[in-house]
Amino acid sequence: MKEISTGRQCILRSCGSSKVTSKDLTCLRVDGYQECLHCQYTHPSFSVYYPPTFYTIFNHKNFSQHVADPSKRSDGLFLYFFPNCTLNVYGGGMSSFRMCPTENPGITRMEFDYYHLETGDKFEDYFKFVRQVAMEDFELCEKAQDNLQNGIYTEGILNSVKETGVAFYQRRVLDLVVAQHADEQRTSRVQITSAGAMQNELVEPAGA
């Protein structure tokens, strides 16, 4: 992990921003966000306030809604917007981050923004709490990427209740890839047909 810039600026009442590069695939990052089975062992401080007992996920057309406790919807809300953006309301503040592919497929650029109604110690406490969660995810994703590259971890069966967010994301990507492939095949056929028609036009007069 390499932190390339960190800055603080006031957009609402207080805000922190940073951009960080991470040695993993962007799709692995999204997979990690789209499930919370890892939360209890990866985020011990987070799990104290947001235990996985009532964790629920709702998948919509272009976004997923993760809720720590459906009876308290104003706290512990995590939104994923396809393909690479999130909005997170927990710990007393709000954060958003984007998972950006780079020219190197093994490197993802993470862009974070943090918002809070308070300044000073209250903001710093919030920032420390959510930043800790982010750093724990960094370590998890980079280790998972290493294991994928080394053949230690290959694939597994998704939990049909707790990992529907991962299935939703992967299905959206698959649908778009298949649609793009079909579109390219169509375009390719049109180009071949056009080229063939042009060749016939050139050949026919010579044979007449």
Ligand SMILES: [Fe+2]
């Ligand atoms: Fe996490």
